[in-house]
Amino acid sequence: MNEHRNLKNAGLKVTHPRVRILSLFRTSEARHLSAEEVFQQLVLQQSRIGLATVYRVLMQLEEAGVLRRSSFSFNKAVVFELNEKKHHDHLICLRCGRTDEFYDAIIERQQKAVADSFGYTLSDHQLELYGYCAHCAAERAEKS
Amino acid sequence: MNEHRNLKNAGLKVTHPRVRILSLFRTSEARHLSAEEVFQQLVLQQSRIGLATVYRVLMQLEEAGVLRRSSFSFNKAVVFELNEKKHHDHLICLRCGRTDEFYDAIIERQQKAVADSFGYTLSDHQLELYGYCAHCAAERAEKS
């Protein structure tokens, strides 16, 4: 029930939809969920919740820094994930959809260097690597 | 009128909408355009064109490698830009929307290294740095 403290800290009232949604991200197999997916899951859990509320709560949780938003280039819907203390970026398989997370100090440092060289004050970034995971790369090789 | 050769090479028939759209990307002040923006521009040019056609053509040009698609995290609509030979990533100002392009060999190399270490075959990536350009950073500083 850590969700309560989390919401309080974010300056948000502890309501049913908020607790449920936050809890879902904590327990869900999939790390990345779209508004529609969150809605579907909650409906499965017998929650009487509106899709509009899901959108509103996701936005609030993002503003509060609890969730992080990403828009993957092959997906038209935006997805969210828990915003964990340690930042990471994504590696995504174009064939099976598998996603891995990585953190690379050199890339992070260079991003800062690039921003500096353009006179920008860096505040955030979005990096996704697209390719084929070992398994899918092998299957693709067979076909040729 | 280089557009003709371009379309031919891409294996696409040289039609009015395709030429117009490609030409727009070549001459437009803004490098990044959404389907709606392309449509608006063509309407201004007196073209009798449908929004659906714009979507279809943009998709075809992307598949042909003539355009490149990006989804910026703060924008719900997808944008396209000319896919120039030399790859680059984006630096975007959160306040004024200014976008700069950069290419950083170290980042590119590290991306490959990261993918390799996870057993992925890298085929593409999307990287955007968000922050405040020199001008906007200064204005923000004043307010405090």
Added chain:
DNA sequence: ATGCCTGCAAAAAATTTGCAAATGC
């Protein structure tokens, strides 16, 4: 008690599809 929150319905925004007519080769 009272102001923030929610569900529902409806609107808006973004994208896709069906189809008859128009057009490129």
Added chain:
DNA sequence: GCATTTGCAAATTTTTTGCAGGCAT
């Protein structure tokens, strides 16, 4: 001439907004 492509309209998908009532503090 004939397959491809287009414009229009309608359907989908994704997200936002208005509002009357509900709930947390």
